[in-house]
Amino acid sequence: MKKNGVKMIKIKAKNVDVFYGKKQALYNIGLDIEENQVTALIGPSGCGKSTFLRCLNRMNDVIDICSVKGEILINDFNINDKSCDVVRLREKIGMVFQKPNPFPKTVYENISYGPTIHGMAQSKQEMDEIVETSLKKAALWEEVKDRLHEPGTGLSGGQQQRLCIARAISVRPEVILMDEPCSALDPIATAQIEELIDELKKEHTIIIVTHSMAQAARVSQNTGFFHLGHLIEHGSTDKIFKNPDNTKTQDYITGRFG
């Protein structure tokens, strides 16, 4: 989205290096991510795109041996700074995982968990509203409105993934990170999620890691191509897919490797 003709940058990564123990996984990544756009990260397996995604909400903290260097500015604030509070950060940056991972609780409790721990609802009605709007935004409301108090794990795979999306947006994050959200789903469920992503970008900045180049081409406005820990090329999806500067990108897009 452009304001006054200038692209609004939401996230600015500068010189990001990531190490797993002694092994370097990402080399000097610099990437700007535009606000209210979908940015796709593509590349062959093990190229570091998921690692980069997990840097953005500091999920790599969970891994003992992982260390992240460099600056990641979100709203001009460096999240790798010591003063950054991870709990606050993750409230603003939601995440959807590769495999649907609803809590083994009811549909309602799955959505209300985030707002509860962040104290976002003062009353039962407010919570009901949050649950309803989150489910509606995730295009799941019609399917589950009669079974809000049944276990979320009893839904189908596609429904579970939309439940996870609803859970992520329940706390109104500014950014949503999606780590191959459709890789465990069938084509129909995938199409539903893709449609949803398009809808969500009106209110959220979305970064999606995907293995499917077709998906990247369908849903994203910007694309970054990773290879062996390096960001080879990034730019508008149109350009990357139609007229890439780098031959490696060209080879990957046309299916010569990967």
Add this chain to the structure above:
Amino acid sequence: MNKNKEQLLNKRYRAERRFRLYGQSAIFMALLFLTIFIFKIFSTGYSAFQKTWLIVPVNFDAEMMMIDQNPSKEDLQDADYYDIALKSMADLDQNANDDQKNQLKRMVSYFFEKEIKNEILNNPSLIGKTKEVYLTASDDLDQVFKGNYPRDLPEDQRRVSDYQLKIFDQLVAKGKVESKFNISFFTYADSREAELAGIASSFMGSIFSILVCLMIAFPVAVLAAIYLEEFAPKNRFTDFIEVNINNLAAVPSIVFGLLGLGVLLAIFHLPRSTPLVGGITLSLMTLPTIIIAARASLKAVPPSIREAALAMGASRMQTTMHHTVPLSMPGTLSGTIIGLAQALGETAPLILIGMVAFVNTIPGSPMDPAASLPVQIYIWAESAERGFVEKVSACIMVLLGFLIIMNLFAQIIRHKFEKKWS
């Protein structure tokens, strides 16, 4: 070539059949041993749940009891019952000489005086009348009536004299010997007399020990497991701790008994022979079992659940308390119950801290001296009297029943509350 292939295939099938046979015979052997064991226990022990009574007419003569015709409650309490009790037994044979009278007295338990007293306390109007009273038979006659006594031994090798047997047979012929359910086995404490010995003291001792053990071991073990699994950094020091927890689980229980003796009794001067000390000692033993079970069930919670909670902005503590720990609870609880069941069957450490003492009172709190069920088995198995043989088996039956119930409970918890995740 083709023939070779067929032979090879047949050979493989034969090997599979052989392997199945080995497995089946292993299971058959295990079941056989179990059946023999259970059959032996039950066939020896079931008779302990019956108790033999002699029905003897007692004349409640006020004069012999040294009270007046209309005594108050206190008078009845203080009255002398020994003489009428003695006389009632002596009256079984009008022609008995002094020695025979003495033998007659020994046909019933030394509780006979008290049994007669209870009869009149319940019904004071019996004064001056004669009534038939149920008196506990001595353990030897009890065994005679149950058919466990070798009557054909020469008299000088038996504890029951020919004269006693003659009178006893007369009573049996008159229908004055009865067998009833042995309530006192469950309500009496231990006794030197087999006919009066019960498991109440050791049962309560076991219950108190297990409770103390649970209250100490469970919180400590669960906190240790949560910390090690969810919070502690993975480094050499925590590896060292982990190895030592596993080592602790393999330490022979008697060593914990020595620890209890050396530290709890000698240094802290806690009361000897009590379930309190027993429970603390057992909790040291149970600790590693629960820690290992709790860690295993924490590990079994899929990491995706933790990631989901963390990504929602839950703190580590919230992730652990809201998601991981509740999901791990079924496994932790069933591990705890199995640890407690182990502790329940433990004998060696309790012997060292003095819970092997002869306790003829029923403990009312963990601070009172008590035995425990397995120790009671040990004490009775050491006793020479024939009457204790069946008691040992009966006590084993009670202990096994207790253990089976606990394990069943653990299974139910595991199956009923285990959450399924995709």
